Amino acid sequence: xxxxxxxxxxxxxxxxxxxxxxxxxxxxxxxxxxxxxxxxxxxxxxxxxxxxxxxxxxxxxxxxxxxxxxxxxxxxxxxxxxxxxxxxxxxxxxxxxxxxxxxxxxxxxxxxxxxxxxxxxxxxxxxxxxxxxxxxxxxxxxxxxxxxxxxxxxxxxxxxxxxxxxxxxxxxxxxxxxxxxxxxxxxxxxxxxxxxxxxxxxxxxxxxxxxxxxxxxxxxxxxxxxxxxxxxxxxxxxxxxxxxxxxxxxxxxxxxxxxxxxxxxxxxxxxxxxxxxxxxxxxxxxxxxx
Amino acid sequence: xxxxxxxxxxxxxxxxxxxxxxxxxxxxxxxxxxxxxxxxxxxxxxxxxxxxxxxxxxxxxxxxxxxxxxxxxxxxxxxxxxxxxxxxxxxxxxxxxxxxxxxxxxxxxxxxxxxxxxxxxxxxxxxxxxxxxxxxxxxxxxxxxxxxxxxxxxxxxxxxxxxxxxxxxxxxxxxxxxxxxxxxxxxxxxxxxxxxxxxxxxxxxxxxxxxxxxxxxxxxxxxxxxxxxxxxxxxxxxxxxxxxxxxxxxxxxxxxxxxxxxxxxxxxxxxxxxxxxxxxxxxxxxxxxxxxxxxxxxxxxxxxxxxxxxxxxxxxxxxxxxxxxxxxxxxxxxxxxxxxxxxxxxxxxxxxxxxxxxxxxxxxxxxxxxxxxxxx
Numbered sequence: 001x002x003x004x005x006x007x008x009x010x011x012x013x014x015x016x017x018x019x020x021x022x023x024x025x026x027x028x029x030x031x032x033x034x035x036x037x038x039x040x041x042x043x044x045x046x047x048x049x050x051x052x053x054x055x056x057x058x059x060x061x062x063x064x065x066x067x068x069x070x071x072x073x074x075x076x077x078x079x080x081x082x083x084x085x086x087x088x089x090x091x092x093x094x095x096x097x098x099x100x101x102x103x104x105x106x107x108x109x110x111x112x113x114x115x116x117x118x119x120x121x122x123x124x125x126x127x128x129x130x131x132x133x134x135x136x137x138x139x140x141x142x143x144x145x146x147x148x149x150x151x152x153x154x155x156x157x158x159x160x161x162x163x164x165x166x167x168x169x170x171x172x173x174x175x176x177x178x179x180x181x182x183x184x185x186x187x188x189x190x191x192x193x194x195x196x197x198x199x200x201x202x203x204x205x206x207x208x209x210x211x212x213x214x215x216x217x218x219x220x221x222x223x224x225x226x227x228x229x230x231x232x233x234x235x236x237x238x239x240x241x242x243x244x245x246x247x248x249x250x251x252x253x254x255x256x257x258x259x260x261x262x263x264x265x266x267x268x269x270x271x272x273x274x275x276x277x278x279x280x281x282x283x284x285x286x287x288x289x290x
Numbered sequence: 291x292x293x294x295x296x297x298x299x300x301x302x303x304x305x306x307x308x309x310x311x312x313x314x315x316x317x318x319x320x321x322x323x324x325x326x327x328x329x330x331x332x333x334x335x336x337x338x339x340x341x342x343x344x345x346x347x348x349x350x351x352x353x354x355x356x357x358x359x360x361x362x363x364x365x366x367x368x369x370x371x372x373x374x375x376x377x378x379x380x381x382x383x384x385x386x387x388x389x390x391x392x393x394x395x396x397x398x399x400x401x402x403x404x405x406x407x408x409x410x411x412x413x414x415x416x417x418x419x420x421x422x423x424x425x426x427x428x429x430x431x432x433x434x435x436x437x438x439x440x441x442x443x444x445x446x447x448x449x450x451x452x453x454x455x456x457x458x459x460x461x462x463x464x465x466x467x468x469x470x471x472x473x474x475x476x477x478x479x480x481x482x483x484x485x486x487x488x489x490x491x492x493x494x495x496x497x498x499x500x501x502x503x504x505x506x507x508x509x510x511x512x513x514x515x516x517x518x519x520x521x522x523x524x525x526x527x528x529x530x531x532x533x534x535x536x537x538x539x540x541x542x543x544x545x546x547x548x549x550x551x552x553x554x555x556x557x558x559x560x561x562x563x564x565x566x567x568x569x570x571x572x573x574x575x576x577x578x579x580x581x582x583x584x585x586x587x588x589x590x591x592x593x594x595x596x597x598x599x600x601x602x603x604x605x606x607x608x609x610x611x612x613x614x615x616x617x618x619x620x621x622x623x624x625x626x627x628x629x630x631x632x633x634x635x636x637x638x639x640x641x642x643x644x645x646x647x648x649x650x651x652x653x654x655x656x657x658x659x660x661x662x663x664x665x666x
Contacts, residue, residue, distance in 0.1 A: 129531035255498035261488035
């Protein structure tokens, strides 16, 4: 039984991390209908920037997190205004090709600058074991779960409760009506993409302190994020969180009781099952768009 | 994903190579993973090979011509590696091929080298079956899992007193091959297997695996993994407070492994064909030159790149020609002294005569605790 609790705890922790890594992707799709294939690479930028500032320059961890959020926010806004704006309204394929191109560009630029050596973000939290009854966890992971919860909650509040969030939702429900009531929609597109980029970058920086980051890891991150994204219902905020937790726990239990060798297959088996049974995901919002 | 593009690093090397084409050169093709989860290891192999090329060119190259190393990214995948080999053979007209790192990728290139009659050397791929294929164009200048297992299983069982052993490997032919070989050898010596598990390349979270390891009651864990996966594994093992002894194969005795794993690397045993602390004059010179160039101590793949390049160039020099048949004949007469001992090839193309070592990692230094020469 102890084994079960430990596996469940492991699964919930990685599930939270999966949720955070997928949130930016699901948000950008849910609001903008843009499938961002460069999501994993934005994660990589966050992680590498976090490493450069904390481990190389010795900056404070939370100050670095703020800088990462700022840089990715500005960067995300510019990516939307300079690149995505050019193909807006031309259907889905040009955006997909654009973001795939962007992902290749970012990964190889990072490879050129940082090289292939895996790096880690310097964390102020201890990685010593912490015993909670039969379950072992580290302080660093426990703290990260907390920070993830705050970020996820903050993003949700921003979208649901603020004027900016209402403007975002209005823009993507009916762009013309939003323009008629005075919303600067071009600006809103940029800010939404910036929010997605911030969530991706913050995830990279936070998870970079317990895992490793390297320029070509973006593909793996995107792949997991897509599993969570489809599992939870494309574009659903609550779905991303539940999808992440389901994936984390399913992988942990399968790995723990069956075999760790084929654990990556679980996520995709779940995706196939979801697409067969509930093609719009667990938390579908089919009537969201006018 | 759709990232089958070349890394910029490789492309720029090729561009430099094309620029140098004006004068006639002897071209050697090197295929290593430059992107993906073993990209880091592939890069150190390229570094070792580049160091050897620079040294040879500084002495006038071979047959009066400069050596031109053409590097391609094989991504450790069979399909990409075959593409790279085809490109190197058809377009660059290389006289010999080195590489492919992962055994599965090397295996895929072997028939390509054979049908094009191009000598092909690997310094990394350790799946025993490769030299059993009867491919006369293929040479392996490194140990196999079986040779490594035979060398060290006795020491692990008798000196470390391991009775219950857990076997953990990366889920590819390298990981599965070395797990099988070590299990076979150690079981024959009286150890019992309490767990056998695999994980994917690029796994970030080993908590599930470690939870199982803890529950298995093993007193020693055999792990076959490369730098990134291995360092994450031992770091998370320390996080969970597990005391199980770990001994590994893969790139464990490297400066970067110990830097990434930090204090968690202390006390770990690694069976490797090369450690920068090996005490031979050749090695001391190699370490000095490598550190001067790259500011870091060489690892086993740096030595692999360095050795394979020298072995191939030696063969071309001995043959006095770039004719593939003559180079192949010359390769069979290899008599090379590298940083980690002496290399010659047997009839199957497997190298013998070099040294493998068991090291224990302590505060960033791989201390050699046992060594063994691979016999004929």
